[in-house]
Amino acid sequence: MRNIYLDHQSTTPVDPVVVEAMRPWFTDHFGNPESEHCFGWEARDAVARAVEQVAALVGSEAGQVILTASATESIQLALVGLAERAGQGHFVTTNIEHPAVLRTLERLQERGFELSVVGVGQDGRVDPSDIAAALRDDTLACSVMAANNEIGTLQPLQEIAVLCHERGVLLHSDAVQVVGHMPVDMQSSGVDLLSLSAHKFYGPKGIGALVLRRQRPRVRLNPQLLGGGQQGGLRSGTIPVPLAVGMGEAASLAIQLMQGEEARLAGLRDLLLAGIREGLDLVRVNGSLEHRLAHNLSVVFTGVESSAILRELPWLGASVASACSARMQETSHVLTAIGLQPEDVHATLRFGLGRTTTREQIDVVIKALIETVQRFREQSPARGRGES
Numbered sequence: 265m266r267n268i269y270l271d272h273q274s275t276t277p278v279d280p281v282v283v284e285a286m287r288p289w290f291t292d293h294f295g296n297p298e299s300e301h302c303f304g305w306e307a308r309d310a311v312a313r314a315v316e317q318v319a320a321l322v323g324s325e326a327g328q329v330i331l332t333a334s335a336t337e338s339i340q341l342a343l344v345g346l347a348e349r350a351g352q353g354h355f356v357t358t359n360i361e362h363p364a365v366l367r368t369l370e371r372l373q374e375r376g377f378e379l380s381v382v383g384v385g386q387d388g389r390v391d392p393s394d395i396a397a398a399l400r401d402d403t404l405a406c407s408v409m410a411a412n413n414e415i416g417t418l419q420p421l422q423e424i425a426v427l428c429h430e431r432g433v434l435l436h437s438d439a440v441q442v443v444g445h446m447p448v449d450m451q452s453s454g455v456d457l458l459s460l461s462a463h464k465f466y467g468p469k470g471i472g473a474l475v476l477r478r479q480r481p482r483v484r485l486n487p488q489l490l491g492g493g494q495q496g497g498l499r500s501g502t503i504p505v506p507l508a509v510g511m512g513e514a515a516s517l518a519i520q521l522m523q524g525e526e527a528r529l530a531g532l533r534d535l536l537l538a539g540i541r542e543g544l545d546l547v548r549v550n551g552s553l554e555h556r557l558a559h560n561l562s563v564v565f566t567g568v569e570s571s572a573i574l575r576e577l578p579w580l581g582a583s584v585a586s587a588c589s590a591r592m593q594e595t596s597h598v599l600t601a602i603g604l605q606p607e608d609v610h611a612t613l614r615f616g617l618g619r620t621t622t623r624e625q626i627d628v629v630i631k632a633l634i635e636t637v638q639r640f641r642e643q644s645p646a647r648g649r650g651e652s
């Protein structure tokens with residue numbers, strides 16, 4: 265059995281086209297973009313082009329992009345950078361954010377900043393009026409993810425942006441799961457600070473970006489990495505040219521492929537769900553199906569431990585929760601936030617489809633899931649009927 269990867273919310277393979285674009289920048293063209301000689305100049309040009317490609321992917325301009333080592337660092341720079349610049353104040357976020365946002369804001373809370381955490385509905389979406397109600401005169405920023413990494417639900421960012429701006433509050437968005445997968449436009453969405461990561465859209469691991477909105481007044485941040493003053497002093501450290509080139513190439517590829525892929529993956533995702541539902545009763549989808557990433561499905565197989573399913577199917581790269589909470593053996597804060605009982609959290613599997621996913625793979629996965637879940641339910645029929 266060939267392994268089947270359905271965990272594209274966790275990471276994606278680097279597209280072979282991206283690898284080829286990166287290759288010469290390791291060896292032939294290895295210069296430091298800060299150097300004032302021909303080796304430096306060609307590296308600087310390559311980075312400039314990559315930054316333009318990334319800006320184009322999110323409807324921004326090259327001058328607004330700060331390269332970071334990851335989305336995690338981008339989120340730190342945005343939130344801690346704003347906080348330190350202001351000295352004091354209040355933040356608003358939701359209870360289904362990625363730990364990179366939640367842990368960072370909790371750390372700021374320990375440092376004297378205030379924090380309001382807004383809950384989401386059972387469909388996994390935040391009500392913009394709940395955000396509006398949490399805003400205060402001293403609110404510095406609101407941080408709301410564009411799409412959730414566990415259940416794929418999309419947040420009403422545009423409405424939230426309007427409400428934030430009415431109160432003079434900046435909107436930061438962890439857009440890691442949408443960038444490269446759905447159209448993102450920083451101008452029309454109203455997002456002021458946006459975090460993205462290359463390895464979530466077929467680029468290399470180890471590089472991400474914080475993109476600032478074009479419009480005045482300029483967003484002001486305290487840098488978090490001090491040193492050589494690269495990137496206008498906002499983020500010191502030598503830019504990893506091959507990774508930047510790779511992220512740029514991945515951005516250009518995404519612009520080309522996005523529309524077709526979104527439709528194709530929505531079709532495969534719907535087939536996967538229909539197949540599972542046809543073969544099994546007592547399955548439920550977590551989060552809104554309507555306001556959702558095309559390539560995400562999160563399913564409760566009532567009465568069955570999802571980790572046991574994965575042990576039975578070691579060739580299947582699906583996930584019991586997010587990669588992070590699985591490793592830390594935490595229960596999913598996202599599934600808990602949308603009202604799941606612990607037994608349903610442990611019965612949940614997340615499927616993340618992607619560029620390499622085929623119809624044949626989906627058929628194989630449906631068949632295997634049905635057989636495995638049916639067998640488990642026969643072994644413990646009471647739990648299988650959800651009577652535990």
Ligand SMILES: *Cc1c(COP(=O)(O)O)cnc(C)c1O
Nearest residue numbers: 334335336362364413438440461
């Ligand atoms: C993966 C992920 C991150 C972290 O990105 P890194 O680049 O790996 O640090 C943050 N937020 C969301 C929603 C993610 O899916």
